[in-house]
Structure formats: structure tokens, C-alpha cells
Amino acid sequence: ADIGADAIKTGMLGSAALVEAVAELLSERAQLVPRVIDPVMVATSGDRLVDAKAVAAIRSELVPNARLVTPNAPEAEVLTGKAVETVSGQRRAAEALLELGANGALVKGGHIGGDVITDVLQTTTGEWIFESKRIETTSTHGTGCTLASAIAALLAQGTSVPDSVEQARDYLLNAIRKAKGFGSGHGPVHHGWVLDEE
Incomplete structure (x- = not known):
């Protein structure tokens, strides 16, 4: 109500009631603000983090009108009911998310095996494929949230969706x-690496 927002990114919303509360607030106060919906629903271990009611609420309340939805492969499967084990599956899931009302869908391929990670971006105006060599590391904690947050920050600056991605x-x-290798499990990525290079 005071300074507003240039972009909004959601993260894990653990219940249908919470999803509905966020959706209501967005509708009341931020209808025109670009939304990056990061549907955090499946842990790296494969465990489901939210129940079926929350998934249904995300599908019906947050996916429609999102500027971009950023599911990993297991989350895309949960949201769309489509198998996401190949690039073709990623494409089908992205198409299904657009059919649900999203303006863009980035279906990430990090959970799909192989030496190359492929991310599929579809928007109402086209498709883009991004590929990168898989990095062998245990420093992967927070990768999805970091990506969605960085996209939102770029959208807030007026960057296009493909360029933001x-x-x-x-x-x-x-x-x-450039992660520092903290901890004995899945350690964090190094968010401040840009500062190290200044």
C-alpha cells in the first residue's frame, strides 16, 4: 500500500488455507505486479512437502495469471499429472501449465538424469531451451529458490522473461x-559470489 512491489515471488506454502490467503492478498493489492510462482512441493529426497488440498489450491489460485511458474520435474508432474522424465515431458508439462492460465512456465530438468541439464521455458509467445553441463557438487541447497528469486529480481528491473531466465x-x-562447500550434506550455493569479484 505504501511503496508497492515491482515483482513478487512465492515459495513454499504449506497448506491450502495459506495458498488461498496469499492468492486473496495478491488479488486485492497486486493484480498487475509480475508474479513468479515457485511451487515448492517436493523435496530433493522426493518427499512430498504439501498435501493434495494445497496442490489443488496452488493449481487453481496461483498458477493462473502468474508471469512465470518454476517447477522442477517432480513438481511439474504433481501439478499437471504429466510424466516429466524427458525434454518432451518437460514440454508437455509446460504446455499444461499454460493451459491452466500461467503466462509462462519454466520446467526445470535438474532432477532428470544425464550429464546435461535442460530447462524448458514456454510462454504465450514462444519456447526457449536452456542447457548446461551438470556440476558435480553437494552444494545444491536452495538452487530452485535462488533461481526463482533471481528471475523475479530481473523482472522487477524490466527484463523480459527469457532474458531473466x-x-x-x-x-x-x-x-x-563457487560454493564454499559448507557442511557434510547438501550445502548452500554461494549467493554472494558477485561481491567476491568486485
């Missing part, structure tokens, strides 16, 4: 490569 991916890849 490309630049955010570059930022994330460097954050993974």
Missing part, C-alpha cells in the same frame, strides 16, 4: 560452482 541461470550456475 537466461541471466538468472548464469547467476545460479556460478553460485553453484
